[in-house]
Amino acid sequence: MSLDVGALLLETVPFARTVGIVFDEVGDGRAVCRLPDREDVRNHVAGPHAGALFTLAETASGAAMLSLLGDELGRAVPLTTGARVEYRKFAKGEVRAEARLLAERKAVAAELDAGGRPEFEVAVELTDGDGVVVSTVAITWTLRPHRR
Known part of the structure; x- marks a missing residue:
């Protein structure tokens, strides 16, 4: 897919820009x-x-999802x-997020083709500068078909 997912997210989700998120890699259901x-x-500590x-x-999960399903934006909104x-663990310093889409692209597209509203998960692991996992997040996404 030729879509620059990181740039798209930073353009359409101003809060991601506000907190200063930087994209390093996006592709094949991963970000x-x-x-x-x-x-x-x-925070206070x-x-x-x-x-x-x-x-x-959440931003990393959206990028992972869009890297495989971004071509569905014409018919559904994520x-x-x-x-x-x-x-x-207590996080300090720069934090890295790695997100992985846990759904098969074909299954999600097939559910959309059948008129459904697919739901799927993206797993995200947050690590500190030493590679220590400070948080895990599971984000559930749906693709809601556009109303006609």
């Missing part, structure tokens, strides 16, 4: 991005705010429907 260490996104961490995870977040 890697990071949240640089910035004082204005830290000098780590990245939980909201900033969630934004990083929406998050839920999330499970586990904060495992």
Whole structure:
């Protein structure tokens, strides 16, 4: 797919720009991005705010999803429907997100073809600069067909 998913997300989701998310890799149902260490996104104990961490995870999940399903935007709008977040360790400094789409592209497209509204998960792992997992997030997405 020739779509620059990272640029698209930063253009259409201004909050991702606001917290300073940077894309490193996007493709084949996977995305890697990071949240640089910035004082204005830290919490009261000098780590990245939980909201900033969630934004990083949700943005990475959207990029992973769009890297395989972006060509479906002409007939459906992607929406998050839920999330499970586990904060495992205190995060400090820059945080990296790696997201993986857990659905088969063919199955999602087939459900859309049949008139359905597919739901699927994207798993995201957040790590600190030492590679320690600080959080895991599972984001549930749907593709809602455009109304005619």
